[in-house]
Amino acid sequence: MVGIVGIVVVCHTPELARAARDLALEMVSGPSPPIALAAGAAGGEVAGTDAAAVADAIAEVASRDGVLVLLDLGSAVLSAEMGLELLGDPECEVRLSDAPLVEGLTAAVVASAAGAGLEAVEAEARSALLPKQQHLGVSGVSAASGSSEAARVRDASAPDGDHAEVQLWLENPHGLHARPAAEFVRIATGFDAQVRVSNLTLGRGPADAASVISVLALGAEQGHRIRIEGTGPQAAEAVEALRQSARP
């Protein structure tokens, strides 16, 4: 089974780090993954970053499941790289994320809380701009690319087994955005099944229900018709639980 990927947040101010962390945690209803902050210099009194504090933060959340480090800008990158060097050779794998801070941290927190491995958590963070880009119609980003790397990583090992499917109209005023999407992912990953969800109204998907970014990229609003498909030993239970959760 999967463990819990640790998360480190490197920001120029403790206020920014706490605010970004708290915003991300609003998406998670269950226990949060281990998150450590490294923000400010001179003990947090001065705006800036501190490589020694980054090293300490990584050590705080390190485990054999690995650590993803989210960064704001400028010296955060240098301090994080140097922090890794100061740690020497950590036993757990540590990756520095190239994702934007707020979106990447939120995606990473949701993915880690849902039990994703380091590879998938990193991929979720990296593709975290996708829902916004799609919504704004950024060129080069198509609805078809709603499947993130994380989805591809998980699709690689689709299990055989029972199949279950349901279609429903989304009644939740928030559609399948933000917290409902994170909750959807949390529920979907709690079953021994591979779950995919499609937005029939917009013709998007199928998206891997284990990837919050992929789910968000469906752009599913209130009133849209979605299809939830499950494959695997607990396909029926997974689909039923998700059908229940989609009710307002």
Added chain:
Amino acid sequence: MASVPVTAQALTDWLLRYRDLVMAQRDYLTELDSAIGDADHGINMTRGMDAVVASLSEAPPGTVDRLLKGAGMTLVSTVGGAAGPLYGTFFLRCAAAVGSVPAVSASELGAALRAGAEGVVALGKAQRGDKTMVDALSPAVIAFEVAVEDGGSAARAAAAASSAAESGRDATMPMIARKGRASYLGERSAGHLDPGAASSALLFQALAEAFATADAHG
């Protein structure tokens, strides 16, 4: 010219002198940084070097590596901006190169300074011409080693390094920044000295002044 070893005390004098120079030029460094950065380089370096000097007086390190490593780690945690990890890496790599000794030869110091500069390049990924501290640091460490190879004392090598650092700093004036906050300004960064190159030049000015004093007494 006898080859006088460079002691931990001489290097301590270097750091003390550097703090004095940075403090005296704090507003100038900040002004440079206002033109093409985020207006805090002088403030950051003063805070960092004040912290270095404070920790030196608390517990004077006996060996060269502990001195330099302590300075590096203090800068990492107190400077705040990119200069923190960059100068921090410079001193940490110097420390790693010299080992746990009470004094080093001019030649060993030259190799250590070069290791420090290489660390800065490896971390910051800047090259000469990118308009960064590397534009002063690289020519300085090269000049130091060349002077030592030519038979010069540590004091003479430091003077050569200081001169090269100043030239390197001045050379940044017309450059267009390709790294750091200044790179966001693009062509507008030309016509200003790089603040990191300016503080690096002060580093080698401090080295030259500290060693000249030591030479006069030694």
